[in-house]
Amino acid sequence: xxxxxxxxxxxxxxxxxxxxxxxxxxxxxxxxxxxxxxxxxxxxxxxxxxxxxxxxxxxxxxxxxxxxxxxxxxxxxxxxxxxxxxxxxxxxxxxxxxxxxxxxxxxxxxxxxxxxxxxxxxxxxxxxxxxxxxxxxxxxxxxxxxxxxxxxxxxxxxxxxxxxxxxxxxxxxxxxxxxxxxxxxxxxxxxxxxxxxxxxxxxxxxxxxxxxxxxxxxxxxxxxxxxxxxxxxxxxxxxxxxxxxxxxxxxxxxxxxxxxxxxxxxxxxxxxxxxxxxxxxxxxxxxxxxxxxxxxxxxxxxxxxxxxxxxxxxxxxxxxxxxxxxxxxxxxxxxxxxxxxxxxxxxxxxxxxxxxxxxxxxxxxxxxxxxxxxxxxxxxxxxxxxxxxxxxxxxxxxxxxxxxxxxxxxxxxxxxxxxxxxxxxxxxxxxxxxxxxxxxxxxxxxxxxxxxxxxxxxxxxxxxxxxxxxxxxxxxxxxxxxxxxxxxxx
Amino acid sequence: xxxxxxxxxxxxxxxxxxxxxxxxxxxxxxxxxxxxxxxxxxxxxxxxxxxxxxxxxxxxxxxxxxxxxxxxxxxxxxxxxxxxxxxxxxxxxxxxxxxxxxxxxxxxxxxxxxxxxxxxxxxxxxxxxxxxxxxxxxxxxxxxxxxxxxxxxxxxxxxxxxxxxxxxxxxxxxxxxxxxxxxxxxxxxxxxxxxxxxxxxxxxxxxxxxxxxxxxxxxxxxxxxxxxxxxxxxxxxxxxxxxxxxxxxxxxxxxxxxxxxxxxxxxxxxxxxxxxxxxxxxxxxxxxxxxxxxxxxxxxxxxxxxxxxxxxxxxxx
Numbered sequence: 001x002x003x004x005x006x007x008x009x010x011x012x013x014x015x016x017x018x019x020x021x022x023x024x025x026x027x028x029x030x031x032x033x034x035x036x037x038x039x040x041x042x043x044x045x046x047x048x049x050x051x052x053x054x055x056x057x058x059x060x061x062x063x064x065x066x067x068x069x070x071x072x073x074x075x076x077x078x079x080x081x082x083x084x085x086x087x088x089x090x091x092x093x094x095x096x097x098x099x100x101x102x103x104x105x106x107x108x109x110x111x112x113x114x115x116x117x118x119x120x121x122x123x124x125x126x127x128x129x130x131x132x133x134x135x136x137x138x139x140x141x142x143x144x145x146x147x148x149x150x151x152x153x154x155x156x157x158x159x160x161x162x163x164x165x166x167x168x169x170x171x172x173x174x175x176x177x178x179x180x181x182x183x184x185x186x187x188x189x190x191x192x193x194x195x196x197x198x199x200x201x202x203x204x205x206x207x208x209x210x211x212x213x214x215x216x217x218x219x220x221x222x223x224x225x226x227x228x229x230x231x232x233x234x235x236x237x238x239x240x241x242x243x244x245x246x247x248x249x250x251x252x253x254x255x256x257x258x259x260x261x262x263x264x265x266x267x268x269x270x271x272x273x274x275x276x277x278x279x280x281x282x283x284x285x286x287x288x289x290x291x292x293x294x295x296x297x298x299x300x301x302x303x304x305x306x307x308x309x310x311x312x313x314x315x316x317x318x319x320x321x322x323x324x325x326x327x328x329x330x331x332x333x334x335x336x337x338x339x340x341x342x343x344x345x346x347x348x349x350x351x352x353x354x355x356x357x358x359x360x361x362x363x364x365x366x367x368x369x370x371x372x373x374x375x376x377x378x379x380x381x382x383x384x385x386x387x388x389x390x391x392x393x394x395x396x397x398x399x400x401x402x403x404x405x406x407x408x409x410x411x412x413x414x415x416x417x418x419x420x421x422x423x424x425x426x427x428x429x430x431x432x433x434x435x436x437x438x439x440x441x442x443x444x445x446x447x448x449x450x451x452x453x454x455x456x457x458x459x460x461x462x463x464x465x466x467x468x469x470x471x472x473x474x475x476x477x478x479x480x481x482x483x484x485x486x487x488x489x490x
Numbered sequence: 491x492x493x494x495x496x497x498x499x500x501x502x503x504x505x506x507x508x509x510x511x512x513x514x515x516x517x518x519x520x521x522x523x524x525x526x527x528x529x530x531x532x533x534x535x536x537x538x539x540x541x542x543x544x545x546x547x548x549x550x551x552x553x554x555x556x557x558x559x560x561x562x563x564x565x566x567x568x569x570x571x572x573x574x575x576x577x578x579x580x581x582x583x584x585x586x587x588x589x590x591x592x593x594x595x596x597x598x599x600x601x602x603x604x605x606x607x608x609x610x611x612x613x614x615x616x617x618x619x620x621x622x623x624x625x626x627x628x629x630x631x632x633x634x635x636x637x638x639x640x641x642x643x644x645x646x647x648x649x650x651x652x653x654x655x656x657x658x659x660x661x662x663x664x665x666x667x668x669x670x671x672x673x674x675x676x677x678x679x680x681x682x683x684x685x686x687x688x689x690x691x692x693x694x695x696x697x698x699x700x701x702x703x704x705x706x707x708x709x710x711x712x713x714x715x716x717x718x719x720x721x722x723x724x725x726x727x728x729x730x731x732x733x734x735x736x737x738x739x740x741x742x743x744x745x746x747x748x749x750x751x752x753x754x755x756x757x758x759x760x761x762x763x764x765x766x767x768x769x770x771x772x773x774x775x776x777x778x779x780x781x782x783x784x785x786x787x788x789x790x791x792x793x794x795x796x797x798x799x800x801x802x803x804x805x806x807x
Contacts, residue, residue: 049504374658379665382506382645386666435661438611442620442657 031137031159053424056391058150058202058365059415060271064332069317069325077309089305091297093119093281096312101281103315104267107327108234110248112283113259118292121303123232123268123280126292127151127195129299130228130264130282131158133291134192140184143195144172146368146398146405148202148230151195155400161189162400169359171208172196174215181223193226193264198246199234200364203398203410207362210243217249220262226288230266235330236414237363238338247283261285269311271365272330277307337365337414340421344413347422351429355436358411365414370395370407371432374439377409380431388427494526497801498547498573500564502533505556506645506666514776515553517783521797522551534558542571549804550575551797553776560773561587561640574804577750578772585746586770589671590639592746596767599745601738603767604757605630606673608639611664626672627653633675636660638667649675676766678759681725683739684774684782686751686796687803692743694736695785699725721781723788731758734765742770750803751796753782 077085098114105112120126137159145164155162165176184191198208220227229246250260268280282292317325344367348358358369371377377394384390395408413421501515502508515531522529530545532538534554550573558564562583568575585592590608597603607626613619636659638646646666648659663670680700685692699722739754753774757766774782786796
């Protein structure tokens with residue numbers, strides 16, 4: 001901002017920027033070709049504006065954490081452990097934080113050996129380290145369809161080939177998985193691990209059934225494949241009975257030790273406490289753990305000492321009758337999120353119309369809604385953002401090919417106030433209605449912007465009482481329309 | 491231009507191309523600083539006029555893509571508050587931003603542009619325009635490209651291979667604009683010619699060719715994604731094709747009344763070897779990887795020189 005080199009204007013043409021693209025292109029690693037910045041992602045980045053109701057985030061509601069408790073714990077860390085807080089810590093994590101991790105996992109009925117835990121910088125780092133450890137270019141990762149949008153760029157960066165398996169109401173169908181594995185084997189391709197979010201899947205909102213969990217672990221053993229169990233929301237269950245983690249099922253398979261052989265478990269404090277802490281963890285068989293540790297050394301040496309000490313202090317806090325305070329906070333979150341989920345489901349019923357269907361998650365943060373297949377949710381987002389000031393994650397973000405999922409969307413309810421949920425869903429519903437009306441007019445099926453197709457709700461209708469992932473809406477309707485139109489044309 | 495000036499770089503804003511704009515702006519700022527100017531970066535928002543009053547710049551460099559920056563809004567506003575600015579004036583901006591208007595002007599002037607029609611959402615709702623679709627289809631033939639009339643990014647550009655795909659393509663494009671262009675798809679090589687004002691008038695730069703890495707020519711979106719396309723500059727073309735492309739670009743630049751700089755996009759059709767002008771852009775990207783800086787560089791015009799010339803354009807209108 002200062003007028004620094006006055007008078008240097010005319011004569012000097014310093015540092016010409018020659019052929020910059022070509023220059024850098026030649027230096028980039030081959031893997032950067034997979035690192036795409038898509039127009040869709042750029043658009044999603046624009047949804048973080050104050051005037052937009054965003055149902056796009058993956059956010060918990062951190063405003064619920066008591067400010068005085070945060071201040072007290074941070075002061076304790078600052079005053080009592082100054083030197084440690086400001087120092088590097090061990091790569092595998094500080095003992096105090098690891099104890100908390102063991103406690104969190106025990107709360108989900110999963111016993112782990114503290115020596116098999118590594119503290120990471122958020123759960124996201126586990127995905128990165130696991131890929132770094134296991135994936136050579138061209139190796140195959142099997143994932144759910146849809147899958148966690150944040151894993152897609154990681155998989156791409158390691159040049160993995162990703163096979164996505166469509167889920168139903170019970171998560172990934174394991175017979176489908178087996179036939180995919182058979183096919184891969186026949187093609188001589190190498191699956192390295194199966195990536196799954198068994199509880200309240202992101203973005204699908206469905207939960208893998210117990211039978212499938214058991215079978216999945218068996219399949220892993222039969223074929224000597226690793227499983228990456230991503231479980232950020234397991235403790236955020238609002239209804240139904242908790243199901244055992246894949247890790248605990250694997251540990252029961254009956255080896256001499258009480259640890260899993262083939263499951264790498266990913267956990268995080270992000271959803272039960274705070275994503276700003278950037279603390280997650282992995283639990284893994286020791287040979288894998290050692291490699292993850294080496295990978296982490298190269299990535300960031302260790303996770304933040306400050307936040308690990310904070311977590312350790314937090315977990316020491318008790319509320320009445322000696323109950324840990326973190327469990328009390330968890331209950332508070334569950335109550336809040338359960339209510340918001342119900343608000344969203346009610347709003348969807350009211351505003352999304354006959355053609356849409358959506359999952360009814362038993363926990364977690366997200367609903368996955370699938371609209372009439374003539375809607376492309378990436379385009380819908382552009383219009384919704386611009387004319388209605390509302391945002392969501394378009395379904396394509398959850399598919400590695402960036403093409404499938406085009407009529408679905410992920411909706412976050414956990415981090416959004418009730419009124420914004422209602423208003424946001426109402427606005428999206430309005431844009432959908434408008435687009436379908438326009439489509440109807442253009443294809444000659446219906447001049448009015450009223451119900452397009454109330455006649456054939458495919459398979460069960462929209463008001464699902466049990467959790468279920470929407471099927472793609474039946475296609476014949478469109479054929480009928482174009483047939484009508486062809487006749488008209490003649 | 492030897493005077494050091496106080497330059498406000500206008501960037502960001504709230505368009506879909508915000509991120510590109512921020513990078514363009516940052517890149518221009520570096521050059522301006524090297525040239526010895528005082529640089530004030532402004533991320534454009536509701537405080538813009540207040541900011542400009544505080545800062546009192548000698549000139550504004552517009553690095554805003556998409557609506558506001560390219561459609562004449564910003565230019566009109568800057569004229570109202572009396573701040574000279576780089577690049578084209580309001581009329582040229584309005585013509586180039588509206589692809590449909592630009593194509594009408596080109597067609598009237600005898601500049602080859604792929605045959606087209608346009609549709610407004612309102613005319614579909616109120617005038618029964620949907621009934622005209624069969625006529626449009628048979629006039630243009632498939633495949634068709636459907637584009638939002640004013641959108642600069644690849645988002646919203648849709649293909650329709652047949653009549654069943656057309657309604658979806660239209661609805662998709664209407665998500666970005668109330669008016670859309672329906673254009674005959676020209677299969678061929680994707681070219682761009684930038685034109686910059688120089689000491690002896692507008693000068694066309696070497697042709698840049700965008701070569702998609704993947705063959706799916708219907709996938710417009712990935713085609714314009716970073717890393718999915720390789721740019722070749724100067725494009726390997728027969729001399730007469732190069733000369734003709736540059737001549738057409740210059741014609742379009744003059745026809746639409748551009749100033750300072752513009753980029754003209756063309757197709758060299760495989761089947762006919764004909765050149766077709768698609769559109770002109772008054773605020774071409776200025777990022778490290780954008781076509782204009784590459785083309786300038788290939789012509790021996792450094793990025794700093796390019797920015798210096800662009801700045802001059804603010805004082806010669």
